[in-house]
Amino acid sequence: MTALRLDNVTHTFGERSALDRLTLTVRPGQVTALIGLNGAGKTTALRALSGRLHPTDGEATILGHDPADLPFDVAARFGHVVDTPLVYPDLTVTENLRCAARLHGRSRRAAIPAASAAVDRMGLEAWRHARARTLSMGNRQRLGIACATFHRPSAVILDEPTSALDPQGVVLVRELVRGLADDGAAVLVSSHHLDEVARIADEIVVLHAGRDVGRLEPGGTDLEQRFFAMVLDADTRAAADAHTTTPGGRA
Numbered sequence: 001m002t003a004l005r006l007d008n009v010t011h012t013f014g015e016r017s018a019l020d021r022l023t024l025t026v027r028p029g030q031v032t033a034l035i036g037l038n039g040a041g042k043t044t045a046l047r048a049l050s051g052r053l054h055p056t057d058g059e060a061t062i063l064g065h066d067p068a069d070l071p072f073d074v075a076a077r078f079g080h081v082v083d084t085p086l087v088y089p090d091l092t093v094t095e096n097l098r099c100a101a102r103l104h105g106r107s108r109r110a111a112i113p114a115a116s117a118a119v120d121r122m123g124l125e126a127w128r129h130a131r132a133r134t135l136s137m138g139n140r141q142r143l144g145i146a147c148a149t150f151h152r153p154s155a156v157i158l159d160e161p162t163s164a165l166d167p168q169g170v171v172l173v174r175e176l177v178r179g180l181a182d183d184g185a186a187v188l189v190s191s192h193h194l195d196e197v198a199r200i201a202d203e204i205v206v207l208h209a210g211r212d213v214g215r216l217e218p219g220g221t222d223l224e225q226r227f228f229a230m231v232l233d234a235d236t237r238a239a240a241d242a243h244t245t246t247p248g249g250r251a
């Protein structure tokens with residue numbers, strides 16, 4: 001069963017193509033990483049898959065449903081952080097986590113220890129009474145990820161989950177992501193950090209200029225070199241295609 005799926009998804013912003021016929025599937029228990037240069041289309045793909053953007057063409061599904069119209073019981077099995085962490089700025093760290101617990105069906109009494117455990121799990125002990133709006137970017141990112149994954153969802157989308165994190169936060173998120181997948185979740189993450197994704201991903205999809213240009217073997221060596229070779233090859237092929245389709249460009 002495919003838990004997360006993009007099927008031939010294309011998206012354009014005016015004249016600008018952001019995604020070009022992208023097809024991607026993530027199965028339960030699998031971590032897939034989307035990597036690519038700035039502007040490659042990673043966030044657009046994750047926004048299309050999380051229902052935050054309606055693609056120009058193609059189809060996205062979460063656990064078999066349209067992301068923009070998830071039935072309640074399916075939405076309850078989905079967690080995501082795309083664009084900005086979804087936290088209430090005027091609530092404290094603990095209050096945000098209790099809120100997440102309550103939204104996912106915990107009783108008022110059960111939410112208290114559950115939130116406290118999440119604070120410890122994400123290394124937020126020193127900030128448990130701080131309002132979310134006063135947190136550093138990295139701590140807000142930790143809190144957003146904790147809230148989005150509080151309910152151990154079956155399908156998870158995280159856009160650059162370690163972008164603002166210190167080395168301790170990177171390790172915490174790595175363990176969280178692997179733990180979710182080991183419990184059977186399908187996880188899709190985007191990142192620029194090849195070494196980091198190599199540690200957590202089962203599959204690495206290289207996106208370039210909105211297109212899937214290949215896969216990198218997470219266990220392989222010279223990941224960076226292979227990434228750049230793939231990108232260069234895609235550019236060379238695109239330039240050759242443009243040459244043959246331009247009037248007067250044919251040999």
Ligand SMILES: Nc1ncnc2c1ncn2[C@@H]1O[C@H](COP(=O)(O)OP(=O)(O)OP(=O)(O)O)[C@@H](O)[C@H]1O
Pocket residue numbers: 013016017018036037038039040041042043044045
């Ligand atoms: N709201 C928007 N309006 C117009 N163009 C956009 C918009 N959002 C993204 N784009 C364009 O779509 C393309 C893909 O952007 P996207 O944000 O998906 O890339 P990305 O791979 O996530 O980049 P980064 O690594 O820098 O976050 C880029 O050319 C970008 O300029």
